[in-house]
Amino acid sequence: MLNEISEFEAYTQAPTYKRDNKNDNSFLGRFTREGIQGFEGFPRVLTIIARGYMFKNGNADIEYARRAISAWCSIPDKDNTKEKEDWRFKTDFREYHNEFPELVSENGEGWFYRHFHNAMNFVKNNPDKFTAKEIEKYALMDKNFDTAWRDKVTRMHFSTYYPKTKGAWILRFDDILSSALELGELKNNDFELSEETKARITDFTKAPNTALALETLIKYYYANRQEDTDWVVLPVANFDAYFGSTSFSKKRLTELVKSGAIERENSYNVSRYRLSEVFVMELNG
Numbered sequence: 001m002l003n004e005i006s007e008f009e010a011y012t013q014a015p016t017y018k019r020d021n022k023n024d025n026s027f028l029g030r031f032t033r034e035g036i037q038g039f040e041g042f043p044r045v046l047t048i049i050a051r052g053y054m055f056k057n058g059n060a061d062i063e064y065a066r067r068a069i070s071a072w073c074s075i076p077d078k079d080n081t082k083e084k085e086d087w088r089f090k091t092d093f094r095e096y097h098n099e100f101p102e103l104v105s106e107n108g109e110g111w112f113y114r115h116f117h118n119a120m121n122f123v124k125n126n127p128d129k130f131t132a133k134e135i136e137k138y139a140l141m142d143k144n145f146d147t148a149w150r151d152k153v154t155r156m157h158f159s160t161y162y163p164k165t166k167g168a169w170i171l172r173f174d175d176i177l178s179s180a181l182e183l184g185e186l187k188n189n190d191f192e193l194s195e196e197t198k199a200r201i202t203d204f205t206k207a208p209n210t211a212l213a214l215e216t217l218i219k220y221y222y223a224n225r226q227e228d229t230d231w232v233v234l235p236v237a238n239f240d241a242y243f244g245s246t247s248f249s250k251k252r253l254t255e256l257v258k259s260g261a262i263e264r265e266n267s268y269n270v271s272r273y274r275l276s277e278v279f280v281m282e283l284n285g
Contacts, residue, residue, distance in 0.1 A: 001235075001242045002190040002219050008052040011045055012072075012102060015115060017122040019129045023245070027122050029115060030241050036116065037141055039152055041237030042171055043179075046072075050180035062177055069176060071096040071103035073153045074110030075146065091153045116145055189223035200278055204261040213243070213252040214261055221275050230280070234264070234271040 001007070010030040017027045025032065035041050046069050054065035074093040094108035103111045120142040123130055130138070156173045193215060201218075205211050216239075224232050236249045243252075256262045264273045274280075 001216060001239060002223060003188045004048060004051070004186040005188055008048050008186055011049050012052070012111065015118070017118060019122075019126065022129075022131070025244050027119055029119075032237070032240050032244075032246055033137065033141070034246055035237045035241055039148075039171075041235060041241060043176065044235050044238045046171075046173075046176045047179045047183065048186065050176050051183060051186050054177075054180050055185040060181055062181065065177060065180060066173060067093075067096050068100055068103060069173060071100040072111045073156065074104045074108050075113050075150050075153060076108035089154055089157065091150050113149065116149075117142075120145075189219070191219065191222075193218065197279065201261075204259040204276075205255065207255070209247070210252050210255050213239075213248055214256055216242075217256070217262060217273070218275060218279055221273070221279075230274050231265070231272045232274065234273045236271050 007030065015027075015029040018024075019027050028036070030045075031041075049072055050065040050069050053068035054060050054062060056064070070093045073091075074096075075091050076094070077092040092108040093104055093110070094106060097104050097106045105114065120138060123135060123138045127135060152171070156171055156176075158170065158172060197218065198215075201211050201214050205214060217234075221232050226232075236253070239248050240246045242248075253262075253264060257264050261276050261279075262273045264271065266272075
């Protein structure tokens, strides 16, 4: 969540499909089952990818970034001989294979499409590593994925003024590219907390996993806070993916709010948080 360069690599390089124990979800890469199922956290995922390609050669190249995220999202057409009546409905971007061979195959299989099906094949080929309930859930996801992802990619092309655009929070390529341009080049925002701050963390929690979550939240807050507010937007689904499970959103955040380490608010599907004053003073000091 702090090293954006490493995060970009996680979304664009070949994942390793393995599972060492029942709690190991690394075969899903930088995603969770719930995140994939509901396509949660994708604004950040696509913005990170767009920034990585937009500023690859220095100056911002918006159209290069647009082609890159289109390639990443590509899903093969059922009938690739049928011409699309409108470019906005296009979901197969195999023509970008030569430009982005790491993002889309010559058959139109985008990085995310390939990753999902590779992960599902891993589940099918290793039933001993999963519970019967998990296998059932992944089988249902596999059955519905292509239709759901094609619909999602189709809607990403809609402009704000397109008649079929429904809801203010629809994910659009134009919004992704605008955010990428504003945020600029990818950065490594990680840093070492002071010994005083580390000691303060133990005042709020003794649980190692919760302490790690709080340490990450402190660093993320410092890297992303704005001058005009003491609140920072919290991309919960991306934090879950970073930690490899939904324990962060379902357990760690609740523990940290109860302890007083953070305050949290939710509105219109957007979560934000601020740190306890003791952490803010130490960071400012």
